[in-house]
Amino acid sequence: MDYIPNTDEDRVSMLATLGLSSIEELFKDIPQELKPFSFNLPAGKSELEVFRHLQALADKNNTRLISFLGAGFYDHFIPPAIESITSRSEFYTSYTPYQAEISQGLLQALYEYQTAISSLTGMEISNASLYDGGTALYEAAMMALRITKRKKLIVDQGVNPIYRKMLSSYTKNLNLGLREIPTSEGLADREKIKNTLDKDTACLILQNPNFFGGLDDFKDLFQLAHRNGSLIIISVYPLSLGIVKSPGEMEADIVVGEGQSLGLPLSFGGPYLGFMTTLKKYVRQMPGRIVGETVDKRNRRGFVLTLQTREQHIRREKATSNICSNETLCALSALIYLVLVGKEGIKELSNLCRDKAYYAIKSLSKIPGIKMRFPAPIFNEFVIELPENCDAIIKKLLKKGIVAGFPLSRYYKGMENCLLIAVTEKRTKEEIDLFARTLGDVLQ
Amino acid sequence: MKLIFEKSVKERRATKFPASDIPPALELPDNLKRREEIGLPELAEIDIIRHFTALSRNNFGVDTDFYPLGSCTMKYNPKLGEIIAKNKGFSDLHPILPQLPDGNSLTQGALEVIHRTGRLLSEITGMSEFSMQPLAGAHGELTGMMIVAAYHREKGNKKTRVIIPDSAHGTNPASSAICGYEIISIPTDRKGVMDLKEFGKELNEEVAAVMLTCPNTLGLFNSDIGKIAAMAHSADSLMYYDGANLNAILGKCRPGDIGFDILHLNLHKTFGSPHGGGGPGAGPIGVKEGLKKFLPISRVVKNSKGAYFLDYNEPASIGYIAPFYGNFGVILKTYIYILTLGKEGLIKVAENAVLNSNYLLSHLKNYYHLPYNRTCMHEFVISGKRQKKKGVRALDIAKRLLDFGFHSPTIYFPLMVEEAMMIEPTETESKETLDRFVEAMIKIAREVEENPEIVKNAPHNLSVSRLDEVKAARELKLRFPVS
Numbered sequence: 001m002d003y004i005p006n007t008d009e010d011r012v013s014m015l016a017t018l019g020l021s022s023i024e025e026l027f028k029d030i031p032q033e034l035k036p037f038s039f040n041l042p043a044g045k046s047e048l049e050v051f052r053h054l055q056a057l058a059d060k061n062n063t064r065l066i067s068f069l070g071a072g073f074y075d076h077f078i079p080p081a082i083e084s085i086t087s088r089s090e091f092y093t094s095y096t097p098y099q100a101e102i103s104q105g106l107l108q109a110l111y112e113y114q115t116a117i118s119s120l121t122g123m124e125i126s127n128a129s130l131y132d133g134g135t136a137l138y139e140a141a142m143m144a145l146r147i148t149k150r151k152k153l154i155v156d157q158g159v160n161p162i163y164r165k166m167l168s169s170y171t172k173n174l175n176l177g178l179r180e181i182p183t184s185e186g187l188a189d190r191e192k193i194k195n196t197l198d199k200d201t202a203c204l205i206l207q208n209p210n211f212f213g214g215l216d217d218f219k220d221l222f223q224l225a226h227r228n229g230s231l232i233i234i235s236v237y238p239l240s241l242g243i244v245k246s247p248g249e250m251e252a253d254i255v256v257g258e259g260q261s262l263g264l265p266l267s268f269g270g271p272y273l274g275f276m277t278t279l280k281k282y283v284r285q286m287p288g289r290i291v292g293e294t295v296d297k298r299n300r301r302g303f304v305l306t307l308q309t310r311e312q313h314i315r316r317e318k319a320t321s322n323i324c325s326n327e328t329l330c331a332l333s334a335l336i337y338l339v340l341v342g343k344e345g346i347k348e349l350s351n352l353c354r355d356k357a358y359y360a361i362k363s364l365s366k367i368p369g370i371k372m373r374f375p376a377p378i379f380n381e382f383v384i385e386l387p388e389n390c391d392a393i394i395k396k397l398l399k400k401g402i403v404a405g406f407p408l409s410r411y412y413k414g415m416e417n418c419l420l421i422a423v424t425e426k427r428t429k430e431e432i433d434l435f436a437r438t439l440g441d442v443l444q
Numbered sequence: 445m446k447l448i449f450e451k452s453v454k455e456r457r458a459t460k461f462p463a464s465d466i467p468p469a470l471e472l473p474d475n476l477k478r479r480e481e482i483g484l485p486e487l488a489e490i491d492i493i494r495h496f497t498a499l500s501r502n503n504f505g506v507d508t509d510f511y512p513l514g515s516c517t518m519k520y521n522p523k524l525g526e527i528i529a530k531n532k533g534f535s536d537l538h539p540i541l542p543q544l545p546d547g548n549s550l551t552q553g554a555l556e557v558i559h560r561t562g563r564l565l566s567e568i569t570g571m572s573e574f575s576m577q578p579l580a581g582a583h584g585e586l587t588g589m590m591i592v593a594a595y596h597r598e599k600g601n602k603k604t605r606v607i608i609p610d611s612a613h614g615t616n617p618a619s620s621a622i623c624g625y626e627i628i629s630i631p632t633d634r635k636g637v638m639d640l641k642e643f644g645k646e647l648n649e650e651v652a653a654v655m656l657t658c659p660n661t662l663g664l665f666n667s668d669i670g671k672i673a674a675m676a677h678s679a680d681s682l683m684y685y686d687g688a689n690l691n692a693i694l695g696k697c698r699p700g701d702i703g704f705d706i707l708h709l710n711l712h713k714t715f716g717s718p719h720g721g722g723g724p725g726a727g728p729i730g731v732k733e734g735l736k737k738f739l740p741i742s743r744v745v746k747n748s749k750g751a752y753f754l755d756y757n758e759p760a761s762i763g764y765i766a767p768f769y770g771n772f773g774v775i776l777k778t779y780i781y782i783l784t785l786g787k788e789g790l791i792k793v794a795e796n797a798v799l800n801s802n803y804l805l806s807h808l809k810n811y812y813h814l815p816y817n818r819t820c821m822h823e824f825v826i827s828g829k830r831q832k833k834k835g836v837r838a839l840d841i842a843k844r845l846l847d848f849g850f851h852s853p854t855i856y857f858p859l860m861v862e863e864a865m866m867i868e869p870t871e872t873e874s875k876e877t878l879d880r881f882v883e884a885m886i887k888i889a890r891e892v893e894e895n896p897e898i899v900k901n902a903p904h905n906l907s908v909s910r911l912d913e914v915k916a917a918r919e920l921k922l923r924f925p926v927s
Binding site: 001002003004005006010013014015026027028029030031033034035036037038039041043045047051053054055056057059061062063067069071073075081083084085087088089092094095096097098099102103104105108109112114115116119120125128129131132134135142162163166168169170172174175216217219241242243244248249266268270271272280283289293295296298300302304306307311312314315316317318321322323324325326329332336340342343344345346348349351352355356359377391392394403407410425428429432 | 505516725
């Protein structure tokens with residue numbers, strides 16, 4: 001099956017217009033020796049056949065487990081109203097709104113997204129999205145290098161290890177200093193960071209809550225960095241900001257994060273949403289599309305893509321970033337999510353997640369041999385230390401239909417017995433109790 | 445139309461959470477608490493749905509009408525992929541599951557989709573192996589250039605330059621530059637392709653890679669492309685193929701056979717997944733055998749028992765470039781697209797895209813200047829320089845087209861064509877639609893002669909008239925002043 005409307009008759013008549021008798025003549029610029037050596041693909045199928053094949057593949061995935069797995073990507077409830085809007089093909093079949101007058105719907109939505117996300121993070125401005133939380137962190141680091149004209153990055157090891165690895169791959173060819181600072185008791189190590197900051201440090205990169213789930217008030221570190229002329233980049237879990245001190249309140253310079261928790265399905269790793277907010281004074285160094293308000297010839301309010309002279313299609317090798325396609329439709333989902341949850345709802349939701357996580361801590365702490373690994377306050381994720389290696393425990397719980405969490409040994413030495421557990425509003429008391437009971441049984 | 449923030453009514457709600465079945469936690473310590481109000485509106489679900497429905501009705505997409513935006517391949521997006529991507533068996537799947545001990549068996553279906561799509565794309569492009577990880581075309585370019593750097597680092601080569609023709613997409617020089625390379629731009633010759641003499645002069649031991657798209661952004665296939673690849677290889681430069689224009693050559697030639705070493709594809713262009721208003725896309729990269737070891741971590745591989753798993757053991761890899769395995773939802777739609785069309789369908793895509801494009805060109809060249817008068821591939825570039833003499837710019841023509849219900853072509857690109865209008869109809873448009881577009885373009889050409897003001901002041905029929913971009917950039921109102 002194909003999606004081509006023209007018939008053989010249409011093609012004959014179109015070729016006649018061109019004075020040609022076969023389509024092959026249109027490909028005469030491709031030399032004979034460059035014809036495909038092979039093009040061995042299956043024959044096309046009907047929609048029904050493809051649908052059945054994909055249903056069979058979907059059935060091979062197990063999504064029926066009770067999950068306490070997070071590690072930066074969370075299983076929150078997604079209100080159905082989001083899909084009902086993002087499925088409108090006026091949105092999803094459009095492209096980057098270069099022609100503003102015919103794209104006011106999308107441009108206004110992106111302006112609203114910029115408003116919502118900058119308010120949530122407590123910052124002045126936002127762009128219209130980046131690919132994901134990890135590439136957003138890398139873009140923020142590049143932005144800090146441009147603003148400060150310095151060459152060194154300091155990263156706290158409480159930052160998501162995948163994002164740290166991404167940052168390290170991206171900067172490999174750039175002759176930069178990238179220093180990672182180990183955490184102390186699960187939080188940023190003030191002393192070590194202080195001793196590492198120097199006059200060549202472009203930025204200090206932190207995460208809140210950090211990868212271990214720990215919450216921190218970074219205000220002291222921010223002041224320290226600012227006195228040194230360095231910027232602060234902070235990666236945040238947006239749903240925590242319903243109750244947790246915002247980066248703006250701590251006086252951050254650039255805020256980034258993964259927007260998946262704002263109404264996007266886990267979808268095996270993407271598409272997700274990278275967000276970035278900052279201060280107005282840095283807008284010209286910000287990567288990505290930005291929507292601005294303006295007026296038309298009759299002085300009516302309208303919206304356009306603005307500051308395009310930062311971008312690759314105008315500035316080429318001198319652009320602030322190479323980004324072209326972004327994650328607009330995911331930004332639209334995040335906006336609808338935030339609006340549905342609303343001003344009061346987001347506080348309730350943040351509290352609900354936190355309450356459930358603390359209930360899980362209470363229940364799990366009662367199991368003999370289990371202890372909380374770190375003393376810091378948490379949002380909805382925490383680390384427990386088991387009396388034995390996590391891997392065997394994870395396997396045993398999987399057999400009982402429970403995903404126990406993330407084994408921290410994967411990224412941190414000496415944490416072979418440590419399990420990172422996430423609890424969202426979707427987990428019920430019964431499920432948490434079952435988890436505690438099953439874990440207790442398995443450990444006996 | 446009012447902003448959603450301007451519609452807020454105190455105490456209105458759209459969501460209700462389950463009543464808590466557990467005791468509340470102790471309060472957050474004071475220094476960790478948020479004090480500032482969050483500037484989100486308070487609305488009922490119906491308010492929100494009506495707001496966004498109204499916005500959608502004030503937006504243009506492929507499903508509303510013809511979108512001949514050059515180099516963006518705005519083809520029809522089949523609905524089958526949209527439905528299947530929403531299947532809970534895919535959409536609810538946590539990406540970390542296969543990384544857990546014994547977790548591999550939980551995601552076999554998803555891993556199979558990724559692996560099979562990579563194999564299909566390898567056959568379509570003539571490459572050895574794909575990484576599905578890059579999240580957009582430009583992200584694929586960056587990943588590709590990181591592989592270029594890794595290749596030369598391993599060989600001990602000190603190469604600092606990348607050759608890119610002046611007709612290239614802006615992402616090409618941008619991606620190479622952020623990877624630390626200096627860009628050498630090669631002019632376009634009179635035939636509309638990279639000037640071979642100039643290329644020969646600039647090609648030396650310092651050139652790490654040659655980055656090209658073929659057909660180029662003028663829609664022209666460079667018949668010397670095989671020769672260019674051989675020249676580059678003799679200087680130990682790698683050939684990078686920007687796959688943005690692959691739609692033109694599906695089944696007609698393969699970048700791998702031509703001699704390209706690395707490429708990225710834009711799944712949201714060639715393989716029918718929607719553009720989403722600017723994203724999400726996907727930009728997987730393919731490489732030749734010798735470069736496989738540099739591909740990003742992790743790779744989805746199949747073992748001898750037919751099970752799929754993630755391979756992290758790649759010591760030469762450039763490392764992590766994305767959090768997981770790529771924009772899975774987009775990869776899934778691509779897999780569905782390729783299976784549905786099959787071999788013959790894909791060849792038909794290229795043939796009809798090129799036919800549609802030449803059909804439009806043959807009609808428009810009588811009314812607009814055609815800088816390179818030869819058979820084009822999937823797209824072509826006309827110039828508004830004839831109209832400019834009457835004081836009408838390409839931008840004006842673009843805006844006037846909106847009045848007739850068409851999206852405009854890509855304008856002022858590529859840069860070497862004065863008043864450029866780049867037109868790509870794609871294969872999914874019918875002859876009738878193309879004829880309507882031609883009619884509109886002819887009508888505009890006549891208006892330029894008879895009543896240029898109507899074109900200069902366009903659009904006239906939309907919810908807003910011409911918007912003031914200068915004011916937007918000067919005043920920089922980038923958000924609504926909520927709390």
